Amino acid sequence: MNISRGYDQLSHIYRLVEFIAFGRALERARFHHFSQLRDCKRILLLGDGDGRGLALACRVAPHARIDSIDFSAGMLARAARRLRPEDRARVTLRQADALAFNFPADTYDAVTTFFFLDCFSGEQVRAFIDHLRPALKSNALWLYADFALPPSGVLRLRARVWLALMHAFFRWQTGLAVRALPPAKNLLHAAGFRLQTETSWQGRFILSTVFTQTKVSPNR
Ligand SMILES: C[S@@+](CC[C@H](N)C(=O)[O-])C[C@H]1O[C@@H](n2cnc3c(N)ncnc32)[C@H](O)[C@@H]1O
Numbered sequence: 001m002n003i004s005r006g007y008d009q010l011s012h013i014y015r016l017v018e019f020i021a022f023g024r025a026l027e028r029a030r031f032h033h034f035s036q037l038r039d040c041k042r043i044l045l046l047g048d049g050d051g052r053g054l055a056l057a058c059r060v061a062p063h064a065r066i067d068s069i070d071f072s073a074g075m076l077a078r079a080a081r082r083l084r085p086e087d088r089a090r091v092t093l094r095q096a097d098a099l100a101f102n103f104p105a106d107t108y109d110a111v112t113t114f115f116f117l118d119c120f121s122g123e124q125v126r127a128f129i130d131h132l133r134p135a136l137k138s139n140a141l142w143l144y145a146d147f148a149l150p151p152s153g154v155l156r157l158r159a160r161v162w163l164a165l166m167h168a169f170f171r172w173q174t175g176l177a178v179r180a181l182p183p184a185k186n187l188l189h190a191a192g193f194r195l196q197t198e199t200s201w202q203g204r205f206i207l208s209t210v211f212t213q214t215k216v217s218p219n220r
């Protein structure tokens with residue numbers, strides 16, 4: 001299965017499947033910290049899918065230029081349809097593999113990855129953070145939302161069942177290769193991103209986290 005074609009097919013039913021499985025829980029996690037984008041001038045959305053993040057980013061950050069990169073043409077087409085005409089000029093939608101994309105240096109005030117890094121292995125996420133870092137300005141925000149394994153007990157067991165079901169579903173639909181969550185938060189921390197704030201739901205099965213880049217930009 002070609003992965004991007006898998007997401008193209010899923011794009012029609014993605015929101016419905018999400019709602020049946022999780023109700024509004026993922027929606028809450030994605031957008032919980034969105035107001036932090038308010039003053040950003042350049043925002044990068046990675047694997048935003050059907051464009052719900054893009055539509056909200058346009059409203060929350062009315063003066064930002066926004067780049068959204070996803071490798072599914074189907075997802076991007078849905079995202080384009082959600083855009084208000086007055087926002088089109090400041091939004092760039094790109095169909096590309098984010099892991100290999102040639103990002104412009106020292107550009108973005110914020111990046112969002114919502115239920116995106118869990119598409120990759122730990123090694124891929126580690127390499128991707130290193131790849132993306134030079135594109136982020138000093139003190140850039142990284143808005144992250146994803147699943148996590150709760151620390152113990154019945155909730156951990158329940159999460160394992162859900163994750164196994166989701167991995168099987170995405171393997172079937174998109175050819176997803178991974179079978180476990182990458183330690184994305186630890187990798188961000190190890191790469192010098194500081195956890196600024198975090199909210200969790202369902203016993204820490206769903207996380208919404210804001211990291212801040214701590215590097216000092218060479219240009220300042
Ligand atoms: C699980 S969906 C998450 C979509 C959305 N962010 C959300 O919160 O539901 C993963 C998204 O990432 C995109 N994607 C997966 N791998 C990618 C890659 N290497 N480069 C760009 N986009 C990718 C898929 O096309 C899909 O839209």
